[in-house]
Amino acid sequence: MNKKIDSKLMLRTIKDGAKVLILLLDEAVVIVGILLILHFLEIQIPLPVMIGGGIIVVILVIVIHIAVIPSFHRKQITGREGMIGVQGKVVEPLTPFGTIIVKGEYWNAKSLDDNIEFDENVEIIGNEGLILKVKREGHSCGVS
Numbered sequence: 001m002n003k004k005i006d007s008k009l010m011l012r013t014i015k016d017g018a019k020v021l022i023l024l025l026d027e028a029v030v031i032v033g034i035l036l037i038l039h040f041l042e043i044q045i046p047l048p049v050m051i052g053g054g055i056i057v058v059i060l061v062i063v064i065h066i067a068v069i070p071s072f073h074r075k076q077i078t079g080r081e082g083m084i085g086v087q088g089k090v091v092e093p094l095t096p097f098g099t100i101i102v103k104g105e106y107w108n109a110k111s112l113d114d115n116i117e118f119d120e121n122v123e124i125i126g127n128e129g130l131i132l133k134v135k136r137e138g139h140s141c142g143v144s
Helices: 002-040 047-066 069-073
Strands: 087-092 097-102 105-111 121-128 131-136
Touching: 002 047, 002 069, 087 105, 097 131, 105 121
Parallel strands: 105 131
Antiparallel strands: 087 097, 087 121, 097 105, 121 131
C-alpha cells in the first residue's frame, strides 16, 4: 500500500514540476529576447551583474510559480454545485416560493423552512433546475 501511495505522490510531483517548467518557459523566452536585443544594440553588461541579476530573477520566478502549485490541486466547483452553501438575501418573500439575491443575481427560490420574510438571510442547500432550495441562515433543516 505504501508503494502505491508513494508512486502516486511521485507522479503528482513530477507532473507539478513539468507544469512549473512549462510556465517558466515564457519568462525564459523574454529573458533571451532581452539579451539578444542588448547584444544587437551593443550594450555591454558586466558578467557579474548578469549572473547576479539572473540568479535573482530565477529565484523570484521559481518562488512565484511554486506558490501556484497548490492551485493545481484545488477542487474546481462551478455551476450548480458551486451554489450550495452560499448565502443570499430574500427580496420577495418565500411562501414557499419567492426570489432571493445571490452575488448580485436574482434567483427563484423555494424555502424548505416555513415562510421566510423579505430581507432575511438564507443559505442555499440545493436546487431543482433553476430554482434554489434555501433555508434560513444558521437554521438546521430536516428536509433533504
